[in-house]
Amino acid sequence: MNQSAKMIVVLSVFAVLSGAILAGFYHSVHPRILKNKLEEERKMIFAVLEGSKSYDTVEKTIKGAKGPEIVKIFVGKDESGNIVGYAFTAKGPGFAGTIEVVVGLKLDKKTMFGLRVLNQKETPGLGTKIAQEKFTGQFKGLSIEPKIEYVKNKKPTKPNEIQAVTGATISSRAVVNAVNARVAAVLDILKEENAPPEAEEGGANGRR
Amino acid sequence: MADDKSLFSVFKNGIWTENTITVIVLGMCPTLATSNSASGALAMGLAATFVIICSSAMVSMVRNIVPGGVRIAAYVLIMATFVTVADFYLQAFFPEMSKVLGAYVALIVVNCMILARAEIFACKNGIAPSMADALGTGIGFTWVLLVLSFIREILGSGSIFGFVILSENVFNPWVVMILPPGAFITLGLFIGGINYFTKHRGASR
Numbered sequence: 467m468n469q470s471a472k473m474i475v476v477l478s479v480f481a482v483l484s485g486a487i488l489a490g491f492y493h494s495v496h497p498r499i500l501k502n503k504l505e506e507e508r509k510m511i512f513a514v515l516e517g518s519k520s521y522d523t524v525e526k527t528i529k530g531a532k533g534p535e536i537v538k539i540f541v542g543k544d545e546s547g548n549i550v551g552y553a554f555t556a557k558g559p560g561f562a563g564t565i566e567v568v569v570g571l572k573l574d575k576k577t578m579f580g581l582r583v584l585n586q587k588e589t590p591g592l593g594t595k596i597a598q599e600k601f602t603g604q605f606k607g608l609s610i611e612p613k614i615e616y617v618k619n620k621k622p623t624k625p626n627e628i629q630a631v632t633g634a635t636i637s638s639r640a641v642v643n644a645v646n647a648r649v650a651a652v653l654d655i656l657k658e659e660n661a662p663p664e665a666e667e668g669g670a671n672g673r674r
Numbered sequence: 675m676a677d678d679k680s681l682f683s684v685f686k687n688g689i690w691t692e693n694t695i696t697v698i699v700l701g702m703c704p705t706l707a708t709s710n711s712a713s714g715a716l717a718m719g720l721a722a723t724f725v726i727i728c729s730s731a732m733v734s735m736v737r738n739i740v741p742g743g744v745r746i747a748a749y750v751l752i753m754a755t756f757v758t759v760a761d762f763y764l765q766a767f768f769p770e771m772s773k774v775l776g777a778y779v780a781l782i783v784v785n786c787m788i789l790a791r792a793e794i795f796a797c798k799n800g801i802a803p804s805m806a807d808a809l810g811t812g813i814g815f816t817w818v819l820l821v822l823s824f825i826r827e828i829l830g831s832g833s834i835f836g837f838v839i840l841s842e843n844v845f846n847p848w849v850v851m852i853l854p855p856g857a858f859i860t861l862g863l864f865i866g867g868i869n870y871f872t873k874h875r876g877a878s879r
Contacts, residue, residue: 473744480748484755491759495766502769587776592849633849 507568510582511540511553514570518542518550526655537651542570551579554652558644561636563587565596569645571610575653581605581645586637593637601638604628613646681806684795688810694787695818695861696868701787705819706857708778712835715823716816717771721760721779723812726788728756730808733796740797749792750783757783787815818864825860826851 511521521540528537540553551573557566565586570579583597595601608614609625616630616638617623630638694700701722708718732752740748761779764772772779782788791811796804827833830851832840840847850856 469741469743473741476740477744477747477751480751484751487755488758491762495762498766499762499769502766506769589853592853 507584510568510584511542511570513582514568514580515540515542515551515553516570516579517544519545521553524655528651528655535651537648537655539652539655549573552652552656553579554648555584556644556648557585558640558647560586560640561588561593561634565637565640565644567641567644569605569648571652575656576609576611578605578608578610581641583641588634588637592631593634595631595634596637596641601628601631610645610649613649614642616642681803684803685806685810688807688812689814689817692811693814693818694790694811695815696865698787698790699865700790701785701815702861703781704778704785705815705822706854706861708775709819709822709857709860710826710830710852711774712820712823712827713771714774715819717764717768717775718778718782719812719816719819721764721775722782722785722788722815723809724760725753725756725782726791726812726815727805727808729753729788730791730796730804731801732756733792734799734801734804737797745797746789746793749789749797753788753792754783787811822857822860822864825864826856830856 512518515521521542524539524541526537526539527534529535538555542550542553544550552571552575553568554571555566555568557564559565563586565588566584568582568584570581571577572579581602583602586594586597588594588596604622605628608628611626613626615624615627616635617627618630618635619632620629622629628638628642688694692698695702695705704718704722708714729749729752733749736748736752757780760782761772764775764779791808795807799807824834827835828839829848830853832838832842832845832847848856851860
């Protein structure tokens with residue numbers, strides 16, 4: 467066999483072998499990877515839906531700024547099936563990469579149960595503080611009306627204000643903006659979802 | 675060639691005399707990036723050690739059938755396969771760790787340390803010495819990474835492995851230590867210290 471034929475054969479065999487090994491390994495661990503991701507989401511959702519024992523997922527496609535977006539709302543329920551609140555995810559650009567948070571909304575749809583950071587790639591030691599209790603704890607019982615605001619280097623005075631992390635205003639602002647941007651869409655969907663009997667009757671009446 | 679004594683000296687070489695980080699100064703990207711927390715450093719060290727042992731063994735095994743012209747491509751292919759396996763494994767069984775390391779796991783494939791061991795050692799030696807060499811290099815990489823991360827995490831976050839050691843009330847962490855400049859400062863002083871030490875010890879030996 468001449469030299470270049472040998473090169474081709476050897477590399478091809480290597481590529482096929484490594485492809486086969488990877489496909490096999492991926493196949494065996496993929497369900498676990500998916501499970502980990504779902505479990506983390508579940509954990510976060512329960513963390514922001516106080517008193518919930520289970521939740522239903524409502525998926526709606528809305529018109530976003532850049533084409534259609536999927537909004538997922540998690541309706542939290544207690545043991546007897548009563549709705550205790552709503553959770554949704556929101557994401558937006560942070561200082562580095564995308565920040566994704568889970569937000570829990572109380573039944574009155576005006577105050578928050580709390581907020582947890584799902585994903586972030588902020589600067590370690592500065593921006594990553596947005597994932598710590600000291601920052602996220604401020605969202606407990608926070609009013610979302612008219613919208614969430616942040617203040618710098620002083621204690622928040624209004625019910626809809628939080629204090630930005632010192633040295634990480636951009637990251638803090640990103641969280642606030644992401645939530646604010648999502649709230650309107652979520653409230654719209656909840657309005658539709660929450661009045662199904664009337665809406666259906668109305669529709670039927672209209673056709674009659 | 676592969677008697678016990680030479681196996682051991684090959685192993686020791688990687689840990690101290692030809693340490694990847696302090697002497698050869700290869701693999702700087704993961705060293706600088708993942709040494710800001712002890713747990714990240716340990717995970718990176720172990721993942722890189724796994725990859726280097728597997729790839730060195732593999733490279734040594736196939737060294738006589740790979741034509742010279744495509745040897746680098748073949749080595750990178752072998753390394754990439756093991757790196758991806760390690761990446762999946764971390765994602766499946768240590769999701770927290772995988773999150774901390776992020777893209778750096780995938781970047782092990784371009785860690786010159788591994789390619790260097792394949793090219794300098796594994797492609798010219800048998801499987802046993804190649805694995806001893808890889809193990810030494812991997813452990814050498816891991817211990818330096820751990821020492822750097824201890825220094826950086828204690829000074830930068832006041833903790834080790836995430837456990838608070840210096841509370842924020844007594845000690846105000848030097849945030850710079852966990853940022854990139856802290857990595858360069860620590861690494862530079864550390865290598866300087868090692869060189870000073872070996873020079874003086876070497877003279878008396």
